[in-house]
Every structure is written in structure tokens, then in C-alpha cells.
Amino acid sequence: MKDYLVSRQKMVDDALQAYLPKPSVKPKTIHKAMRYSVFAGGKRLRPILCLAAGECCDGEAPAALPLACAVECIHTYSLIHDDLPCMDNDDLRRGMPTSHKVFGEAIAVLAGDALLTFAFELAAQVPGWPRYSLKDVIRELAIASGSRSLIAGQVLDLESEGKRVSLPLLKFIHESKTAALLRATIRLGAMSANATPARLESLSDFGMALGLAFQVIDDILDVTQSSETLGKSAGKDLVSEKATYPSVIGLEGSRKVAKRLTEEAHRSLKPFARKAEILHSLADYLLDREY
Secondary structure, rough: OHHHHHHHHHHHHHHHHHHOOOOOOOOOOHHHHHHHHHHHOOHHHHHHHHHHHHOOOOOOOOHHHHHHHHHHHHHHHHHHHHHOOOOOOOEEEOEEEEEHHOOOOHHHHHHHHHHHHHHHHOOOOOOOOOOOHHHHHHHHHHHHHOOOOOOHHHHHHHHHOOOOOOHHHHHHHHHHHHHHHHHHHHHHHHHHHHOOOHHHHHHHHHHHHHHHHHHHHHHHHHHHHHHHHHHHOOHHHHHHOOOOHHHHHHHHHHHHHHHHHHHHHHHHHHHHHHHHHHHHHHHHHHHHHOO
């Protein structure tokens, strides 16, 4: 598993290095800012899941690579904007000063905008496949990053600060803010392998369960780990009175939910048998992670 993670992370990093505009391209400031956040030490979990989903459906990693990198650009854009003073106001991300602390708020906003736009430039490189056209690919990315998914979750997350939130609303926030893009990531990998509709549906279920588990675990880590371990400010959710699983159902209840969701993710992979070994391992890895 470690070898797989290292090899796929290098594949994604090398591709991003080649795809992103060089820091010497005018205007230099924006391209330096884009690269600063993209190469600030991310684990590349989303693009690795994209590649693994494609391989699970008998595809090859290079076919999914532009889509894997596109998702990483969208994810990084969301982190840049999430850290802004008008949003979660954080000075640390992946153990480094956040974009607005290095380049200023205006450039940070524009760097996020540029990465979101660049993601669609990357996605437009794929040829499409017999079952999935380029239109399907672009639509998948657009919906996952739009006002009904990622942005919807962020809006409700902000509006819920300091309020008592019901468990169904909290679940909707997490599904929108985190799980929707992770689910789309896995679906895009399957599309790149021209997966059958049945396989795509199974991987969609896997992605939603895994994405929600991922965010529940994030909530847990925020109250159980240090800033040094997390690479970002620990305890921010509590200080900001964020709607989180520990704040609604407690720490032990949250751990049970994360385990149950991970088990759901495993069950979704049953039709793939041994072909899903890497995805099974990734699900366990995410459940047991400490940062």
C-alpha cells in the first residue's frame, strides 16, 4: 500500500508540474501563488482515488491523470478560499503559511479562481470514451464544484456557525462540502476506464460513503490532534462553533459513524472482488489516519 501511494503521488506531482503554468509565465505572481498552494505538501488522496477507481475498472492510470489533476486543482482552490479571513480565517495549511498570508488576500482569491478555471482546461484534454463523452466529464466536475455541492456545503457551514444544527442538516453539509467532490473524483476515474453503468453506480456509492467518512474523521482529528500533526490550526472548529459530528453526537458517537460509513464503503465494492483491493486499502487507510 505504501509503495502504491508513493508511486501514484509522484505520478500526480510530476503531471501537475508539467501541466501548471511555470512561475516565469506572466504575470509571475499569480502562477507562483497557484504553484505555492498546489505544491504545499498535499497527500494527493483525491487524485490517487481517481487513478485507483480507473484501475479497478480495468483502466490505465494515464487515461485518468488529467482528471485526477483537475480534481486536485479544484480541491486546492477550495482550501485557499476556505482559509481566507472572510471564511475560516486560518493562517496555516499543510504546515505552511496559507496563501493569503504569503501573497495577500487579493492574490489568494485570484489564485483560487485561476485553479478552478484551470481544472476545466485540464479536463478538456481527455477525448471522452464510448459510454462517457467529454460533455459528461465536464458536467460531473461542474456539478461537484458548484452551488449545489461544494459551494452549497461551504455556505451552510458558514451559516451554521454558533447554531444548534440537526444531524440531517450536518450530514447534508458534509455530503455537499466534502463527499460530493470525492464521489465525483472516483466516478471520473471509472469514466476514464469506460466503466459499465453498474460499476459506475457501485463506485458512486463507495465514493459517497467514503467521502462522508473522510469528513467525519476530519471533525474528530480537529479535536484530538495537535496543529503540528494536522499541519493546520487544531481546535478551529470548536473556537468557530462549527457544526461538526463531535459537537452534535460526541466523540465516541462520531467514531462509530466513521467506522459504519467505512464499512458501507467496503460493501459497495463487493461486485469488484479482488480488483478493488487498492480501494479497500485506501478506505482503511483513511479511517485510521492521524492527519
